Amino acid sequence: EDKVVQSPLSLVVHEGDTVTLNCSYEVTNFRSLLWYKQEKKAPTFLFMLTSSGIEKKSGRLSSILDKKELFSILNITATQTGDSAVYLCAVARAGGTSYGKLTFGQGTILTVHP
């Protein structure tokens, strides 16, 4: 059975801190790993990673994938209160009837205090 595990489950920091969120996975026919941010409603897309060792960056957020060790990290530098959200990691499978389906981790709840 496919598994996506995120850690920590929750994190409380102060503005300006840097945080690292972890995502490990066991998925047959791995295709890609995606990060989403969920505030009150539906998840918004952050990154999609397919290759090991290549960092994706967007502003203060960055992410990298290690396909050998089967994990990814999401870094947020100089956190702001607007970064408070649930961060979801998901893995896409390749091939057959599972093509394109995402398996989600349980999420990391990030709270940034002023």
Next chain:
Amino acid sequence: GAVVSQHPSWVICKSGTSVKIECRSLDFQATTMFWYRQFPKQSLMLMATSNEGSKATYEQGVEKDKFLINHASLTLSTLTVTSAHPEDSSFYICSARGEGVGSDTQYFGPGTRLTVL
């Protein structure tokens, strides 16, 4: 780009009635849409995969006769919760994956909060 809308955003209904939720891709064609449900403080659980012009594929444990899915066009999928009961109360979210916007990336609608009394 890659905007997905859902309607309604919330609905309250009586037990035994049916509720239809619409999911639209507004600025791209979505050959595949997905329906999820999410319970409070839990992650997204995939219910079914909806392919345009063919029958939906349901995940194990999801009753296809209870959760009817129709994907009649490349921009619209509907989920009908039939004979709703209080245990069907949940947050239902759709996502759409289009060929031109990154084949694995799913763009999510804003969700529909269903409350069954």
